[in-house]
Amino acid sequence: MNREIPYKIYLEENEMPRQWYNVRADMKNKPAPILNPATLKPITVEELSPIFCTELAKQELDETTPYFDIPQEILDFYRMYRPAPLVRAYCLEKKLGTPAHIYYKFEGNNTSGSHKLNSAIAQAYYAKQQGLKGVTTETGAGQWGTALSMACSYFDLDCQVYMVKVSYEQKPFRREVMRTYGANVTPSPSMNTNIGRKINAEFPGTTGSLGCAISEAVEAATTQEGYRYVLGSVLSQVLVHQTVIGLETKTALDKYGIKADTIIGCAGGGSNLGGLISPFAGEMLRGEANYDIIAVEPASCPSLTRGRYAYDFCDTGKICPLAKMYTLGSGFIPSANHAGGLRYHGMSSIVSQLYDDGIISARSVEQTEVFKAAQYFARVEGILPAPESSHAIKVAIDEALKCKETGEAKNIVFGLTGTGYFDMYAYQKYNDGEMSDYIPTDAEIEKSLANLPRI
Amino acid sequence: MNREIPYKIYLEENEMPRQWYNVRADMKNKPAPILNPATLKPITVEELSPIFCTELAKQELDETTPYFDIPQEILDFYRMYRPAPLVRAYCLEKKLGTPAHIYYKFEGNNTSGSHKLNSAIAQAYYAKQQGLKGVTTETGAGQWGTALSMACSYFDLDCQVYMVKVSYEQKPFRREVMRTYGANVTPSPSMNTNIGRKINAEFPGTTGSLGCAISEAVEAATTQEGYRYVLGSVLSQVLVHQTVIGLETKTALDKYGIKADTIIGCAGGGSNLGGLISPFAGEMLRGEANYDIIAVEPASCPSLTRGRYAYDFCDTGKICPLAKMYTLGSGFIPSANHAGGLRYHGMSSIVSQLYDDGIISARSVEQTEVFKAAQYFARVEGILPAPESSHAIKVAIDEALKCKETGEAKNIVFGLTGTGYFDMYAYQKYNDGEMSDYIPTDAEIEKSLANLPRI
Numbered sequence: 003m004n005r006e007i008p009y010k011i012y013l014e015e016n017e018m019p020r021q022w023y024n025v026r027a028d029m030k031n032k033p034a035p036i037l038n039p040a041t042l043k044p045i046t047v048e049e050l051s052p053i054f055c056t057e058l059a060k061q062e063l064d065e066t067t068p069y070f071d072i073p074q075e076i077l078d079f080y081r082m083y084r085p086a087p088l089v090r091a092y093c094l095e096k097k098l099g100t101p102a103h104i105y106y107k108f109e110g111n112n113t114s115g116s117h118k119l120n121s122a123i124a125q126a127y128y129a130k131q132q133g134l135k136g137v138t139t140e141t142g143a144g145q146w147g148t149a150l151s152m153a154c155s156y157f158d159l160d161c162q163v164y165m166v167k168v169s170y171e172q173k174p175f176r177r178e179v180m181r182t183y184g185a186n187v188t189p190s191p192s193m194n195t196n197i198g199r200k201i202n203a204e205f206p207g208t209t210g211s212l213g214c215a216i217s218e219a220v221e222a223a224t225t226q227e228g229y230r231y232v233l234g235s236v237l238s239q240v241l242v243h244q245t246v247i248g249l250e251t252k253t254a255l256d257k258y259g260i261k262a263d264t265i266i267g268c269a270g271g272g273s274n275l276g277g278l279i280s281p282f283a284g285e286m287l288r289g290e291a292n293y294d295i296i297a298v299e300p301a302s303c304p305s306l307t308r309g310r311y312a313y314d315f316c317d318t319g320k321i322c323p324l325a326k327m328y329t330l331g332s333g334f335i336p337s338a339n340h341a342g343g344l345r346y347h348g349m350s351s352i353v354s355q356l357y358d359d360g361i362i363s364a365r366s367v368e369q370t371e372v373f374k375a376a377q378y379f380a381r382v383e384g385i386l387p388a389p390e391s392s393h394a395i396k397v398a399i400d401e402a403l404k405c406k407e408t409g410e411a412k413n414i415v416f417g418l419t420g421t422g423y424f425d426m427y428a429y430q431k432y433n434d435g436e437m438s439d440y441i442p443t444d445a446e447i448e449k450s451l452a453n454l455p456r457i
Numbered sequence: 458m459n460r461e462i463p464y465k466i467y468l469e470e471n472e473m474p475r476q477w478y479n480v481r482a483d484m485k486n487k488p489a490p491i492l493n494p495a496t497l498k499p500i501t502v503e504e505l506s507p508i509f510c511t512e513l514a515k516q517e518l519d520e521t522t523p524y525f526d527i528p529q530e531i532l533d534f535y536r537m538y539r540p541a542p543l544v545r546a547y548c549l550e551k552k553l554g555t556p557a558h559i560y561y562k563f564e565g566n567n568t569s570g571s572h573k574l575n576s577a578i579a580q581a582y583y584a585k586q587q588g589l590k591g592v593t594t595e596t597g598a599g600q601w602g603t604a605l606s607m608a609c610s611y612f613d614l615d616c617q618v619y620m621v622k623v624s625y626e627q628k629p630f631r632r633e634v635m636r637t638y639g640a641n642v643t644p645s646p647s648m649n650t651n652i653g654r655k656i657n658a659e660f661p662g663t664t665g666s667l668g669c670a671i672s673e674a675v676e677a678a679t680t681q682e683g684y685r686y687v688l689g690s691v692l693s694q695v696l697v698h699q700t701v702i703g704l705e706t707k708t709a710l711d712k713y714g715i716k717a718d719t720i721i722g723c724a725g726g727g728s729n730l731g732g733l734i735s736p737f738a739g740e741m742l743r744g745e746a747n748y749d750i751i752a753v754e755p756a757s758c759p760s761l762t763r764g765r766y767a768y769d770f771c772d773t774g775k776i777c778p779l780a781k782m783y784t785l786g787s788g789f790i791p792s793a794n795h796a797g798g799l800r801y802h803g804m805s806s807i808v809s810q811l812y813d814d815g816i817i818s819a820r821s822v823e824q825t826e827v828f829k830a831a832q833y834f835a836r837v838e839g840i841l842p843a844p845e846s847s848h849a850i851k852v853a854i855d856e857a858l859k860c861k862e863t864g865e866a867k868n869i870v871f872g873l874t875g876t877g878y879f880d881m882y883a884y885q886k887y888n889d890g891e892m893s894d895y896i897p898t899d900a901e902i903e904k905s906l907a908n909l910p911r912i
Contacts, residue, residue, distance in 0.1 A: 008470045009536035015463045081464040082548065082839045093537065093611075111566045113841040113876070155836040156548075175630075175881035179841060181888045182832055377637055381610040384537045386568040386634060421568070423878045426630035433636045 010087040011254040018085050019249035020072055022242045024061075025280040026352060027068035028287040031359055033238070033351035034326035036062075037313065042457060045323050053220060053322075054239075055230050057128040061239040070242065072124075073131075079123045079156060080246065083112035088254040089383075089418075095402070097382045102405035104398060105260070106418040107251045107278065108385065113179070116388065116420030117274050118149035118234050121243035125232040126153035135228035136160025140190065140215030142169055143343050144176030144424065145388075146234030151183035162229075164190040164218045168209035176424050190215040197221050197319060211335065212345070213318025220321055235271030236316060236325075236350055244277020251415065252281045262293060264401055266416040268393035269297040269306065269364070270343050272350030278417040283361050295362040296401075297353065298393040300372075301441045303336040305329055305349045306357055306364035308447055313457040314348055324455060327354040330442075331450030337440035341369060341428035342389030347450075367396050368439040373432040375399055376422070388420040389428055465542040466709040473540050474704040475527055477697045479516075480735040481807060482523035483742040486814055488693070488806035489781035491517075492768065497912060500778050508675060508777075509694075510685050512583040516694040525697065527579075534578045534611060535701065538567035543709040544838075544873075550857070552837045557860035559853060560715070561873040562706045562733065563840065568634070571843065571875030572729050573604035573689050576698035580687040581608035590683035591615025595645065595670030597624055598798050599631030599879065600843075601689030606638035616640040617684075619647065619673045623664035631879050645670040652676055652774060666790065667800070668773025675776055690726030691771060691780075691805055699732020706870065707736045717748060719856055721871040723848040724752040724761065724819070725798050727805030733872040738816050750817040751856075752808065753848040755827075756896045758791040760784055760804045761812055761819035763902055768912040769803055779910060782809040785897075786905030792895035796824060796883035797844030802905075822851050823894040828887040830854055831877070843875040844883055 026032060035044035050059035061070060072080070091104040109117035129137050136159050141147030147163040154161035163185050170177055170189035180187050190210045191198040195218045201208060208214075216233075223231035234240065255262060265282055267275035275297050285291040299306055305328045315332040316322040329348040336345045349357075356362050369389070376392035378399070379385070387395060398416040405412050422429065431437045481487060490499035505514035516525060527535070546559040564572035584592050591614050596602030602618040609616035618640050625632055625644035635642050645665045646653040650673045656663060663669075671688075678686035689695065710717060720737055722730035730752050740746040754761055760783045770787040771777040784803035791800045804812075811817050824844070831847035833854070834840070842850060853871040860867050877884065886892045 012467045078547075079839075082544075089537075092533075113835065113839055113878075115878075152836075152839055156839070174885070175878070178881040178885045178888060179878075182835055182841065182884050184836065380568065380637055381607075381639065384534075384568060384607055384611070386637065423568075423570075423630070423634075426633040429637050430629070430633045433633060 007090050007258055009092060010089050011258065012087050013085040013250060013253055015081060017253055018080065019246055020077065021069040022072060023245040023249060023280050023284065024064065024068055024070060024242050025284050026065040026238070028284045029355065031355055032065050033355045036351070037324040039320065039322070039324055052224055053231050055125070055128045055132050055134070057131065058125060058239050061242055062237060073127060076124055076127050083119065085250050086111065088251055091383055094379065094382050098399065098402050098406065100402040100406040101409060101411040102402040103411065103413045104402055105413065105415045107247055108418045109247060110385065110418065110421035114145060114149035114152055115423060116145045116149065117244060117247060118146045119152060120246050121234065121240045121273065122149035122153035123156070124243045126150065126157045126159055129230060130157040130159055134159065134230055136162060137230055137232045138162040138219040138223040139232050139234070140164045140212060140219045142166050142212045142345065144169060144173055145343065145420065147185070147187070148176060148179050149234070150232065151180040151185035154185065155183040161185040162222055163187045164192065164215040166190055166210040166212055166215050172427065173424060190218050192218060194218070195221045211318065216317040217319030217321060235273040236346060236348065238350070238352055240273040241276035241350055241352055244273045245280045247274065247277045247417065248279060248281045251278065260413055262415045263412040264294045264296065264414045266296045266298060266394045266397050266401070266414065268344060268390050268417070268419060269299045269349065269353065270390060271346045272353035274417060274419050276350055276353045279362065283356055286361055296397055297357065297362055297364040298397045299364060299366050300336070300340065300344050300393065301366040301368045301439065302340045303330070303345050304366045305347065307366045310451050310454070311354060311358055312454050314454055316348065324457070325351045327351050328357065330447055331453055333453055334450040337442070339438050339440055341431070342425055344390050344393065365397055367393055370437050370439050372396050373437060377432070385418070386422045387418060388422045389425050391419040394418065462545050462713055464547060465544050466713065467542050468540040468705060468708055470536060472708055473535065474701055475532065476524040477527060478700040478704060478735050478739065479519065479523055479525060479697050480739050481520040481693065483739045484810065486810055487520050488810045491806070492779040494775065494777070494779055507679055508686050510580070510583040510587050510589070512586065513580060513694050516697055517692060528582060531579055531582050538574065540705050541566065543706055546838055549834065549837050553854065553857050553861065555857040555861040556864055556866040557857040558866060558868045559857055560868065560870045562702055563873045564702060565840070565873065565876035569600060569604035569607055570878060571600045571604065572699060572702060573601045574607060575701050576689065576695045576728065577604035577608040578611070579698045581605065581612050581614055584685060585612040585614055589614070589685055591617060592685055592687045593617040593674040593678040594687050594689070595619045595667060595674045597621050597667045597800070599624060599628055600798065600875065602640070602642070603631060603634050604689070605687065606635040606640035609640065610638040617677055618642045619645040619670040621645055621665040621667055621670050627882065628879060645673050647673060649673070650676045666773065671772040672774030672776060690728040691801060691803065693805070693807055695728040696731035696805055696807055699728045700735045702729065702732045702872065703734060703736045706733065715868055717870045718867040719749045719751065719869045721751045721753060721849045721852050721856070721869065723799060723845050723872070723874065724754045724804065724808065725845060726801045727808035729872060729874050731805050731808045734817065738811055741816055751852055752812065752817055752819040753852045754819060754821050755791070755795065755799050755848065756821040756823045756894065757795045758785070758800050759821045760802065762821045765906055766809060766813055767909050769909055771803065779912070780806045782806050783812065785902055786908055788908055789905040792897070794893050794895055796886070797880055799845050799848065820852055822848055825892050825894055827851050828892060832887070840873070841877045842873060843877045844880050846874040849873065
């Protein structure tokens, strides 16, 4: 083992990023503008402001400013759980017998258990700065809701979380973490909102969906004085906040003179992936370096690898702005056996454009293979990974095994976005041999895409 | 805020301890010898060897060697999840408005969620070195079983965990983490062992106890070729392994020129507390320094503050060696409303002797106060603590508030042994206002102590 590179690279506090990076500034082909659903014209900060905090609306639409200063209060909070370590996976390399050097950026060492906190604290901060009383959001599996609860608790903001009913009932522990942080957690569809009451009337006994929870959260934000809606992925503002991941990674690699060859991240809405890869993609866009960047998505929800690059609704309720993105259609829902997150029908408009321009590639993997990789990694590297993160692990192992065949000592870097402590139902299924795969047919995807808006 | 001391002090790899410290070498009054239950004479390494790995039996009885080298394989494993950060609780200080400086050593950043892994990996290593096939153990809440499963998986050892039946059923997620690491988890009492069958016959439908699970694990170890029994606390060997906590803490404090005034740890079996305080207690024993060391225990299981210093059985089955310790009697079981760990009837013989000699003091706290402190800490410092660890938080806050009254800028250091992600049932009770306290009466304790062995 090369003792010169430690098992874990922790940056010093003064090496931590003080700005987020906005990769759009370096993109020649900008992401297509998001559209006002009422006018189908590019939306303005003013039009976004009833839903989003004004500062966040500005960040959402800013395609030219390359760096945003991170406010001091957010830097202070980051210092409580960051820097995240860049880990050299010595044990994994040895077990695989690969000449490759494997590194992973581990974002799971905080109570929310994932990278989501990086944007939650930023969004809560701007809400507080604007003098708001609170924020509303939706959560599915619960990572985002947990992160936002923590952030709101820190700034004494009210936090209203609409949690998909089936998760609310099946994941009582996630719910209790949020309650411990003082959040109001409501199973969705609820009787609190018009849309919730309507859906409950139309579909009695429904266990809810992410799309419905989004619609309830947006309605709750726009009908209460002093509230705004916040979202944990997909949006460009979120991706920008998540660049703290990639910036720390790049600084750590540079500090030890390591040049990454392959960079791998899991992709759901795209914000963690975009945050990890932004600084590297920026170098490629500026012609300064080249990397093999791979987005990994579930075969059961393959927006990049099998979706269409088109304008679509961001929510099933069709009340949010429209974005041009790789999408499976806003009505697409992964099959019931899909475990964990990465279930959004579309992909961040920034990631979509980078993919369309060939800056990044994409690969889809089946979930039994993902859990196999997760268990292998847990046993060798001692961290029980989130199902989402394990998509990246699967491909990192595949790439390391290719190096074993070719003898190449590539530097493989992947994002380990979080831990799986609240995903033990899924692990239990895997442990019991009861996990299965489902790949949507072409006909199913075509059917869902037939409902794209005609723009 | 004083920017010179970072939020988190991470040692460099080359600053990490390469030896464990055996505080017994510096104790003038040694802990009383542990006794063979058959002969009531001090037990020998040979007599311990059928139950424990030989090298661990040696560590158990060694009162004179001040330092044990940490084998390289264990150092390598430690580097995967250590050093643990020493965190300056800037946010907590600010929220409390105290002039005190508060530091905590956080041991929760690994998948077992606690400090238990520090000893689990050592015990698994020595078992592997001895050429054993596997180890057996018991687990209550599941932290120890999880840690041991991880350690055994790393060394390809079979791991048989007897899990108290009520926990097995109520904590399925802990069980699944162990299974993910390849452990065999059996609800106790089981039909695998004589003692299990006997208890099941005598008490049909029993949900088990830690004492019964210990007896089953010991029987399983001694009746299978190539197996030994391992234990996660109480024993001196475990306390010695846990000194990695205190040694890292001391190095980190020294690095920044910080002199601790008060050192606080939670106390169940005493190994984490002993591991944290050993290097500091050693300085006191050698007359080099003075500290205010406080052991915090639950009011519902108050072995130090209300127990008797006497020889007692270490297990309810009375098959393990006897130890002189502060004890409530081996039949003592905390009331049913007690949540989390810290439920052992006795205290590490090393900690007991240090307490008897006045090197450390002890304090007991009620669990509703503990959860109040836990929630407060979670919201301010962003870490959801284990119920056990929160005993230390409660007293650290109390001490910091005293400093607020007196105006003293004391340096308060406490051990944050783990996270509460698998304790959300208890948090839910607290969140719902359904948590209660129970302090055993003098009569109850006297009744339990009446059954102490006459030695």
